[in-house]
Amino acid sequence: MENLSKSFSRRQFLKYLTAATASVGAFALVGCQSNDTTGTDGTGGTGSTGSSQYADTLTYAQGADPRALDPAFFDDGESAKVACNIYEGLYRYDDKTTDVLPSLATALPDISEDGLTYKINLRQGVKFQDGTDFTADAVRVSWERQLSPNATSDMPYASFVFGSPDIGSGLDSINIVDDYNIELTLRAPSSAFLRNLAMTLAAPICSPTALNNNAGNISEAPVGTGPYSFVSWTKSDNIKLLAYADYWDTANAPKTKNVIFKVIPENATRVTALLNNEVDVIDGVDVSAADQIINSGFTLFAEDGMTINYMAFNTSAGVCTDQDVRRALAQAVNVEELVTALYGDYASPATTVMPLWMAPYASGVTPVSFDPDTAKATLAAKGVTSLTCITYTNPRPYNTKGGQVLAESIQGYLQNIGVTMTITPYDWTTYKTKVQTDPFDIAFYGWTGDNGDPDNFMNLLADPNPSMNISRFNDPDYNALIVKGLETPDGPDRDAVYLQCEEMVAEKAPWLCISHAKNLCGVNPKVNDFYYHPTGSVFLRGVTKNA
Amino acid sequence: MLKYIIKRLLMVIPVLLGVTIIIFLITRILAPDPAPVVLGEHATPAAMAAWRADHGLNDPIWLQYGHFIINALHGDLGTSYYTNAPVTQEIFSRFPATAELAICAIVVASLIGVGLGRLSAVRKNKLADHASMFVALIGVSMPIFWSGILLIILFAGILHWLPSNGRVSPMLQPTGGTGFYILDTLMRGDWTALRDVLLHLILPTLALSLYSLAIITRMTRSSMLDSLNEDFIRTARAKGLRRRTVNNRHALRTAMLPVTTVIGLQFGSLLGGALLTETVFSWPGIGKYTVDCVLKSDFPVIQGVVLLIATIFVIVNLVVDIIYAFLDPRIKYGTKADD
C-alpha cells in the first residue's frame, strides 16, 4: 500500500517536472526561432519626436560602472563623464582646453593682492533639476561637507580640491555675503586653486534639497544644475539621463533628448558594439582597433590627452640611487621605437613630464638619448647585471597596452646590453600597495592630469608620499621650485619655474618618460560635435546624432 | 523523509558558518589592503590609517568576524568599501541578471543535452552517436572566453545578426518589476522588448550552456544505455511495444533519474560559474562584479556574494538530494545514505 502511493506520487512528480521543463524550453525555442532571420535594431527606441533632424537618443559606452554619482564621492573617469553632464561648478574648462571660464559664477573671481581672498559673484535665475533655486547656500552646503573637519576619508578628492589644514593649504572658509555673492578665504596662495574649482571631481554644486533628503550623499539620486537630469542607474549596465528643460544656459541647451551611458568592460566587445550600431560613441579604444574602426567607416577621435606614461627608478634604495646608472639605463631604451611599436600613431614619445601642449615652453628639453653602447659600458663599469622590476597588468589611460607589455619591451632592451630584469606583474589594485611596500629597482606607473595645472604633474616628484612619488625622488632644490611655482601667479615667471623642473627631471632621471597618449574614441559618423576633453570629461550638451 | 530533510537543513548551518570563516581568513590575511583603492591616488598614509581604523580593519580578526556575523544575522551585510552602497542592494540589483542567464542556460542545456544523449544512446555507435559525442567533447574542451569572443566577433561584428553585449537595449529596458527581463516584458506584453531581451540572451546562453550541455549529453547517453539493458525494457520490447514508445516512455524516463541530479547540480554551479561569460558578454550580473570586487579588496561585497552563492549552492544540492531520494526507490532516507 505504502509502496503504491509512493510510486504514484513519484510518477506524478516526474510528469510535472517534464511538463515544466518542456514548457519553458518550448518558449525558449520559440524565442530563438522568431529571431533567426532578423537583425538588431541598434540602440532601439528611436521613436523620434518627428520635428527634429536629429535622433533623440545618444548612447555612450565606457569600460566600467561609475563608482558614485555624487561629486564628493568619486575619483574615477567613468563617474566624471556622467556627472559632468548632470552637475556644474562655479567654473568650467573651455570646450577643448583647460582654460578656466565662468559657469555658475558670472565672471572669474576677484582675487586679492595676497592671493588669499576670492570674491565670486553667482549667476541668478538658475534652478536645480529638482526645482531648488541655486544660491550661495548651495555652494556652502556642497563644499562644507568636504572641508575639515566634516570631510570623511571616503571623499577621495576633498583634500586635493579644497586642501587641508594639516599642510596649511586650500580653502579655509566660505563667507556668504548675500544670496549671490560669496567670499572664499584660502590658507595659502595657490595658483592652481581656480583650476581645481573647474574640476568635475569634488567641486561641482549639488542641490541642497537633495543632499538634505539623502543624508548628504546623492550618489543614487544625483541632482545638479547641468544640461541633463538623472533618470536611472542600472548597476553594471547603464545610466540614463534626460535633457533638462529648464537649463539656464539656453544658448547651449542640450540638443539630444536622451543620453545613455552604457558599461561594456571588454575592449573588443565595445568596438564590436560600435560597429554593430548598438552604441554611438565608445572610449578607451585600443590602438589595435583603430584601423578597424576607420576601415568600417566610423570616425576615430584621437586628440592629445593629459597623461604621462613613465618608468620610475627607485632613487632611495638599490643600484638606481646612482644617477649615472639611471641615465645609463635610460640610454639603453630606444623610446621612439618602443612607442611606435606599442602605440603606433596614437601616442607620442615623451621628452618631458608634461605633455607639450600643456607646457610649450619645455619643447627644448632633451632627455638622455638612445645609446646602447655607452649604456653597456657604463653599466659594466658599475657592475650592474640584474635588476628587479614590478609592474601592473591592466590597461591604463596613459598606457592602453598595460604595464606588462611595456615592461617586457624594456626587459628586451636591457637584455641587449647584458642586464637581466625580473618582472613581477600585479593586478592594478595590488600593485598600488606594492609600489609603496615592496623593494624594486624599476617600476612602471603613469599619471592622468586632474586640472591642467603644471603643479599637478611636477608636484609628483616632490610628494613625500611614495604612493604618488614612487621614485622616492627627494631633491631639496626641486622641492623648493615646486613651492615657488604654486605661489607664483600664472604667467611667464611661473612657466620659467616649471621649465627648470622639467630640466632637472631630464638631467637627474628619476623617471624615464615614455609616452604621452592620445585619447582614442570611436564615433558613429552620424554623431556631430563630439569632443573628449583632456580632463577626461565628456560634455554632451552640444552633441547631436543625425536621424 | 521529514526527519531526513530537517537533518540536512541543520547541517547547512555549520557549512555556511565555515564558509564565512574561510572567506574571512582569506580576505583579512591574504588580500591586499583596500585603503589605497578606496581613498584614491591623493590619499596620505595618515588618511589610509584613519580609514582602516574607521572600518575596524585593525581589530583582531575574531572581533571583526563577530561583528560581521551579528550584523549578518540581522540581515545587514555592511556597505561596499568602494561605492558606499549597502552590500545587499549592490548584490540584489545584479543578481536577477545572473539568475536569468543561468536559468536560460540550464534549460537550453537540458533540452538539447537530453535530446542528443537519447539520440546517441538509441543509435549507439552509429554516425549520430559519434556526432553527438563529438559536439559534447568540443563543448567541454573549448575555453569559454575564447569561444565567447569568437561568437561575438562572428555574430555581432561580422554578420550583424545579434547584439554584442548586455541584457537589453537600454531604451527598451523594463523598469521596476522583478529584474528578470523575460518575465517583466511578458507580464507587460511588451513584445518588442521581449524580442530584444531574447536576442541579447542567445549568445551568452549558448556560451554558458555548452559545458553543461556536454555533461548532460554524456550523462543521458550512459544512463539511457544502462536502462535500455534493464529487464523491464527488454520485457516491454518482447511484449511488442513500439520501439519508439519504449525508448521514450520507459528507457528515457528511467534514465532521467541521474540526469535530473546532474541538471540540478549544474544549475547550482552555473550561478557561481557565469563569471567568465559575464566578463566576455558584458553581462551586468554578480559574477563579473565579484571579480572586480576581489581585485579591489572590497571585503564586505566578497563576503556577501560568497555567502549568497554558498547558500544557493547548499540549498540546490539539498533539493537535488531530496528529489533524488524521492525518485530513486533504492535510496532509503533517514539512514546514512546522505552522501
Next chain:
Amino acid sequence: MAKKPISQNLKLASIDISLMDDQAVALLEAPQDKPESMWRDIWEGIYSNKTSLISLAFIVLLGLVAIGTKIAPGVLPYDPFQQNLSIALQAPSLAHWCGTDQQGRDIFCRILVGAQISLTVGFSAVAISLVIGVILGAVSGYRGGATDTIIMRVMDMMLAIPSILLAIAIMAALGKGVEKAVIAIGLVSIPEYARIVRSEVLAIKESDYVAAARVIGNSTPAIIMRHILPNVLPSIIVRATLGISMAILDAAALGFLGLGVQPPLAEWGDMLGRGRSEIFRAPWLMLYPGLAIMLTVLAFNLIGNGIRDGLDPKTRKR
C-alpha cells in the same frame, strides 16, 4: 568554462559516484585483479578506440616537445622569449607559421614552449588535489565517525565557495607565478577526489577481503595502502585524466583574467587573454593559443574516455 571545470565537476564527481556504483560493485567482484591487469585494461581501452589512441599520441608528442624545448631550447627556430620589436605583429607566414606577437616573438615557438607550463600545471595541480584528496577521502571513509564528519563538512565548505573566486583571490594576493597557479587550482579540486575515494572506501571496507586483512592483524594504514587504494585506483585514474584537462582550462582562465604567469614566460591562457585586445588587427594572437588549449583538453578528454571504457566491466563485456 573554466569556472565550471573547477566547481561543476566537484558535483560531477559526486554524480560519478552514483554512476560508478555499478562499476565499483563490479570491481569488488574481482578484487584479486592484479594491478598489471588494470593497466592492461586501460591500455586496451585506449588502444581499441582510435580517437583515444590518436589523442594519446598527441599528448606524448606534446610532452616530448615540452621536455625537448626545456632541455634544448636551441631546437626552436626562434627564441620564444627574445623581443624583436621590428617584426612585431606579423601575420602568419612560412617564416612564422602562427605569426608574431606584440614583442615580435614567434607565436608557434611560444605555443610549443607553452606546452611546458600547461602540462606542468595540469599534472602538478592534479597531483596536489589527488594526493591530498585521496588521503583525506580514505581516512574519512575508513575511520568514519567524527573524523569522517569533520573532514567531509570541511570539504562541503570548500565546495560551497565559488572556487574560481578562491583561486583569483589567492593569485591576486600572491602575484603571478606558475607554482601559485598550481597551488590555487590544486587546492580547490581536493574535495572532488576526497568524495570519490570516500564513497568507494565505504563500499569496499566491509568486503570480505578487507575484513580478512583486518583479522590477520594488518594495521590501518597498511590496509588502506595495500587493500583499499588499489581498488579505488580505477575511478581515480578516470577522474584524474579529466582533472588534467580541467586544470589546464582553469590555468588558462586565470591567465585570461591577467593572473597567470610571470613574463616573459609563455602560457596559453595568458597569451590568449593578452591577445584578445588585438583581435581586430592580429586575430592570430588569440586564435592559435585557443586552438592549442582546445586540442590539448580535447585529447585528455578522449584519453579519459578510452580509459573509462577500458575499466568499465560493462563495456568490456558488451
